[in-house]
Amino acid sequence: MSARDVRTREEAMMPNLAEVAQRAKVSTATASLVLSGKDVGRVSRATAKRVLRAATEIGYVRNALAAGMRSGRTSCLGVVAEGVLSTPYAVDMIKAVLTAAAEHGWSVILNDTGDEGQRAHEAVQEMLSRQVDHVIQAAMYHRRVDVPSDLPDVVVLNGFADRPGVPCVVPDETRAAFEATEHLIALGHTRIAHITDTSGVVAVGLRLRGYRDALEAHAIAYDERRVIRGGDAPEQADASARRLLALRPRPTAVFCFNDGMAAGVYRQAYRAGLRIPEDLSVVGFDDLTLISTNLDPGLTTMRLPHYEMADWLTRAVINDGPGGLHSGITRMPCRMVHRGSTAPPLTA
Incomplete structure (x- = not known):
């Protein structure tokens, strides 16, 4: 048999x-x-x-699958996560998808493909073969996502599609960088540096633009010498921080591309006998809590809206389908988490 x-x-x-x-x-x-x-x-x-x-x-x-095949709907979402499960703070996206889907009585099929584009394409095809109603492609970080051209029911989370017409949601990186820099300006800082990355990821240019726009909006001259470029490995972050502290006149505040770079500033400031925030105010980005809450003082940083993006997109897809969404990029605001790393400059 x-x-x-x-x-x-x-x-x-x-x-x-x-x-x-x-x-x-x-x-x-x-x-x-x-x-x-x-x-x-x-x-x-x-x-x-x-x-x-x-x-x-x-x-x-x-038999939900059989019922779905008869009705043309299975109340099931397919999530193709491209490396998301290997990133501590991006796991919030998956948590939000599962929570929102459960509240609507939907189930979720999840496949984490790492960062291999071909595997992602194969995973999407597999999801559709399992009769899922819609597919969410979730990127590990803000970047372009290759979306198969023959798939009508796909949306992109934390990235933007390589072709027009696909609904996508991403963090508003430029606005967040503007607000981070403006926070320092509101405290009275005018010598504000920016430590950034050299990897070429999309967020690098967007956050630099927000930094420059905030300076311009408050009539503070942009100084290329105050933009320090380097990597985010600990030794590279330390090297960038040393170049920052060697500037004359020394900046009184710094906006860092991510929390790891901010940690480098903490280490080098301590070795130079400087106090945070009295001698140097520091703002990070990402709110990677393994770093931001373990620094002393706690790091003021911009929190990426991973949970909020995934929650909004999942509910929108379930309620309206991809066709009911804006066929382009939706930008979602980040939120500043205030801790103890910023204060007015001593010279103010």
């Missing part, structure tokens, strides 16, 4: 909808409404309870 024959035999032995209806003394249509969750306003609460009790007593299990 083949595996398929065994499965068919087992399915035939399982309680069916007609048996539930017979036990509950209702019609098959009524039992179907209750067990599919469509009974509100159509079936009395007493009758619904009787149907659910009957289903439990005889061990009825609804």
Whole structure:
């Protein structure tokens, strides 16, 4: 006997909808409404309870996939996560998708492909073969995502598509950098440096633009010498911080591309006998809590809206489908988390 024959035999032995209806003394249509969750306003609460009790007593299990194939909908989201599960703070995206989907009674199929583009394409095709209603491609960081051109029901989380017409949601990096720099300006700082990355990721240019725009908006001259470029490995962050502290006149504040670079500023400031925030105010970016909450004083930083983006996109897709979303990029604001690393300059 083949595996398929065994499965068919087992399915035939399982309680069916007609048996539930017979036990509950209702019609098959009524039992179907209750067990599919469509009974509100159509079936009395007493009758619904009787149907659910009957289903439990005889061990009825609804075949959601078969029901989905009959109706053309499975109430299932496919999530292709490109390296997301390897990034501590980006895991919030997956948490938000699962929570929002569960609240709507939807299930989620998740596949983390790392950063391999071809595997991502294969994963999307596999999701569709499993009859998912929509696919979310989630990027580990803000970047361009290759979206298969023949897939109509795909949206992009934390990235932008390589072709027009695909709904996407990303952090508003430029606005966040503007607000981080403006926070320092509001405290009275005018000699504000920016430590940035050399990796060429999209966020580098966007955050630099926000920094420059804030200076210009407050009539503070942009000084290229105060833009320190380097890597975010600890030794590279330390090297950037040393170049920052060697500037004359020394900046009184610094906006860092990420929290790891800010940690380098803390280390080098301590070695130079400088106090944070009295002698040097520091703002980070990302709010990677393993760093930001363990520095002394705690790091004031911009928090990426990973949870908020995923929550909004999941609910929008479930309620409206990709066709009901803006076919382009939606930018979501970041939030500044105030801790103890900024203060007015001593010369103010």
